[in-house]
Structure formats: C-alpha cells, structure tokens
Amino acid sequence: MFKIAFFGSDEISLPFLNFLKDQCPFVKISALLTQPDRRSGRGRKLVQNSIKNWADINSIPCRSPEKPSDFDCDWLREQKIDLILVMAYGHLLKKSFLSLASSGCFNFHASILPQYRGASPIETAIAMGEKKSGVTLMRIISKMDAGPIVDCESLIIEEVDTGASMRSKIADSCVALIQRNIKSLLENKWNEKEQDDSFATYCRKIVKNDGILDFSAKAEHLVDRIRAFRAWPGCFFSIGGEQLKIGSAQSLPNNDSLSVGLTKIDLNGNLMIGTGGGVLIPKELQRAGGKMLKTKDFLRGYTFPIGQTIDSAKMAPLLLSAKD
Numbered sequence: 001m002f003k004i005a006f007f008g009s010d011e012i013s014l015p016f017l018n019f020l021k022d023q024c025p026f027v028k029i030s031a032l033l034t035q036p037d038r039r040s041g042r043g044r045k046l047v048q049n050s051i052k053n054w055a056d057i058n059s060i061p062c063r064s065p066e067k068p069s070d071f072d073c074d075w076l077r078e079q080k081i082d083l084i085l086v087m088a089y090g091h092l093l094k095k096s097f098l099s100l101a102s103s104g105c106f107n108f109h110a111s112i113l114p115q116y117r118g119a120s121p122i123e124t125a126i127a128m129g130e131k132k133s134g135v136t137l138m139r140i141i142s143k144m145d146a147g148p149i150v151d152c153e154s155l156i157i158e159e160v161d162t163g164a165s166m167r168s169k170i171a172d173s174c175v176a177l178i179q180r181n182i183k184s185l186l187e188n189k190w191n192e193k194e195q196d197d198s199f200a201t202y203c204r205k206i207v208k209n210d211g212i213l214d215f216s217a218k219a220e221h222l223v224d225r226i227r228a229f230r231a232w233p234g235c236f237f238s239i240g241g242e243q244l245k246i247g248s249a250q251s252l253p254n255n256d257s258l259s260v261g262l263t264k265i266d267l268n269g270n271l272m273i274g275t276g277g278g279v280l281i282p283k284e285l286q287r288a289g290g291k292m293l294k295t296k297d298f299l300r301g302y303t304f305p306i307g308q309t310i311d312s313a314k315m316a317p318l319l320l321s322a323k324d
Contacts, residue, residue, distance in 0.1 A: 002027045002082040002186045005101065007068075009035040010088035011050035012110070012167050016174040021058065024182060030079050032062040033072060035090060073097055083186055086140060087174070090119075098140055103186050105140045108177065110170045112136060112152055114200040116319075117145035122170060123163040124203035124318045126228035129221060133157050133166060135173045137181060139192055146200070148192035150185075153177050162227045202320045208233045211245075212313045215261040218277030219251035225315075239263070240305045247284030247292045254279045261310040271295050273310060 004027050006017060020027055032055045037046040048056075048064075055062035065072055073096045076084075084101045086093070087108040098105045111121035113136040118124075125133045134154040141147040153173040157166060184190045211233035213222055226235040226249050236245045258264060258274025266272055273280045285298040 002103075003030040003079060004028065005031040005033070005076055005079075005081045005084045006051075007033040007084065007086040007089040007091075007093075008051050009049050009090060012171045013087045013108070013174070014050060014054060015171045016087075016108070016178045017051075017054065019175045019178060020182070027182070027186070029058075029060055030081065031076055032060055033068055033076075033089070034062060034064050036064045036066055067091060068093065068097065070096065073100060076100055085178075092142070092144060093140060095142060098142070103188055106150065106185060107138055107140045107145075107147070108174050109136045109138060109145055110134075110167075112154060113138060113145060113149060114195040114197060116203050117200055118203040119205040120203045120318075122166050123206055123228045126157060126161065126163060126166060127225045127318055129224045131157055133170070135170050135177060137177050138195075146195055146197065148194050150190050150192050151177055151181050160227075162230045164231045200321070203318060204320075206233065206318075210316065210318070211235045212315065213237050213246070214312045214315045215273060215280070215310055216276040216312050217315065219254075219275040219280040220278060222275060222280050223249050223251050237310050239308060239310050243288055245286040245292070246282045247286060249280055249282045249284075251275075251278045251280055259309070261312055263304070263306050263308060263310065265299075265306055269296055269299075271299065271304065 004020065006013070006029060017029065020029055032051060034051040035049060037048045039045065040047045052062055052064060063072055063075065068091055077100055081101045083103040084097070084105040086105065093105065109121065111125060112132070112134045116125055122133065132154060134152055136152040137150045138147040139150060153176055155169050155173060181190065206229070211229055213235050226246050229235050230247060234245045236243050254274060256264065258272060258279055260274050260276055262274040264272045270281050282295050284292050285295050286292040287302065
C-alpha cells in the first residue's frame with residue numbers, strides 16, 4: 001500500500017481525491033496539509049475549507065498551519081509518505097518538503113504551462129479572452145510553477161463558460177490526469193519535459209478592485225472579464241451615486257456611435273453602454289443588497305439615468321510575461 005500526502009485548500013481537488021480514495025486500492029491518502037480556517041460571511045465566523053471538511057468526513061489526519069514548517073515536514077516524514085500531490089495550496093514549498101517523499105512531489109496547475117503560471121490561471125485566462133485552457137501535472141521545483149511537465153489535459157473555453165464552469169471542467173480533468181499517471185508516479189517511471197521559460201506568462205491574485213470596469217476597453221473584453229469574475233469579485237460600475245453589478249453581458253458593434261460610457265435604451269428595451277470598441281449590453285444587473293435580475297426586469301423597478309455617461313476606472317493588468 002502506497003502512502004500519499006495531499007496539500008491543497010480548494011474544492012477543485014475533491015474529484016481526484018475521491019478517485020484516489022475510492023478507485024485506487026493500492027494507495028492510501030495518509031495525510032493532508034491545508035490552509036487554516038478563515039472568517040467568512042456576514043457574521044465573519046471561522047469556517048474550515050472544503051479540503052479540511054473532506055478530511056474530517058473521511059477520517060484522514062489533517063494539519064492546517066498558517067505556513068508549512070519543519071514541524072509539519074517531520075510529521076509527514078514519520079509517516080513514510082511515498083508521494084506528495086499538490087493543488088491550489090497557496091504556498092511555495094521548501095526543499096525539505098520536495099525531497100520528503102520517495103516518489104517525489106507533484107502539482108496540478110490549472111493551465112497549460114508555461115502559460116498562466118501563478119495564482120489565478122482559470123479566471124485570468126477567461127478574462128484575457130483565451131479559447132483554450134487545461135490542467136498540467138508537473139514535478140515541483142523551487143521556482144513557482146516552473147517544474148518539468150509530466151502530462152497535461154487540454155480544454156476548450158466556450159463562450160458561455162464562466163470562472164465557475166471552467167473550474168468544474170478542470171476539476172474533472174484532474175481525474176483523467178491522475179488515472180493515467182498515478183502508477184508511473186508511484187513506481188518512479190514517469191517521463192517529463194522541461195518548460196520553455198521564454199514562453200512563460202504570470203497571473204497574479206485577483207482582488208476586489210479587479211471587478212471595476214473600464215468602458216474605454218473593448219466591449220468583447222469586458223464581456224470576458226464579466227464572465228470570468230462572475231462568482232468573485234463580480235464586475236461593477238457606478239452611476240448616479242450607486243454601484244451596480246453586471247452578472248452577464250454581450251457585445252455588439254457600435255452602430256449608434258455611442259461614446260465611451262454613454263448609456264442608451266434601444267428599441268427592444270436593451271440597456272446599451274458605449275465602450276472603446278462596440279457596445280456592451282448587460283443581460284443581468286444587481287443593486288447592492290438586492291438580487292441579480294434580468295436587465296429588463298431590473299429596469300422596471302429602477303430608474304436608470306439614461307443618457308448619462310458612466311465613469312470609467314483604469315483596470316490593472318492581469319497578466320505579465322517573463323520579460324516584465
């Protein structure tokens with residue numbers, strides 16, 4: 001029986017963890033490292049993450065240090081771990097962890113490396129208008145997401161995909177990856193290919209202000225950003241002193257020559273917003289504290305200041321190249 005340790009904090013890992021637990025009788029998930037409980041919700045109560053919940057349900061020893069330490073490394077070493085798997089853990093691992101398991105330490109990264117290294121590959125790829133994404137299984141080295149590639153699974157980003165739907169697709173793809181590779185990893189028989197760092201791009205952690213929309217950008221780019229950030233932080237703008245959130249939107253050519261940020265209602269009752277390229281048509285809107293509604297339903301109960309220009313705020317770059 002091979003012993004596996006898993007490091008991670010996000011429910012995206014649950015499908016392949018369940019696969020290992022239920023369909024791989026030759027392995028045992030013996031230990032988990034995850035993030036500490038965080039405060040969440042209006043009451044700001046401490047809540048444990050999905051991985052810790054899963055560990056509790058399945059009676060798997062789990063530690064949740066603020067940062068993995070020598071104490072955690074010794075804890076794992078005592079258990080004679082054969083293989084370490086990592087996904088969405090949020091920490092760079094010291095060399096002591098990378099050399100701990102006899103079969104090595106491997107990460108599932110939610111992009112086709114070397115593109116979209118970093119903290120937010122799924123949402124950033126959608127926001128950047130990419131048509132393809134996927135997940136890469138790589139051996140971990142000291143440099144972030146730069147280890148040699150063992151295998152990858154490619155996915156199409158559909159026009160209707162949001163950050164949430166792509167996360168679900170990638171979660172399922174991890175099962176295919178581990179199914180193909182688990183035996184070769186445990187037997188030290190995997191093949192790997194070095195990444196070409198000259199093609200690397202880097203995405204940062206998404207913050208609340210990334211939801212602010214700049215209407216001087218092209219409408220199609222704003223649509224991509226809205227669907228990428230629908231779950232969090234959401235995309236929003238302010239008009240008439242009130243902040244409104246856009247749940248979904250479409251883009252059209254600017255046949256009416258609307259200036260940037262100028263609002264109008266067309267003959268079909270659609271709200272139109274001029275942009276730096278095309279017109280943005282919000283399909284869903286939400287007031288602070290209210291429900292997300294279809295735009296036409298929203299406008300029945302809200303006096304939108306049509307004809308006013310929405311102020312734009314510059315959007316911070318989401319992606320950097322290796323040269324930046």
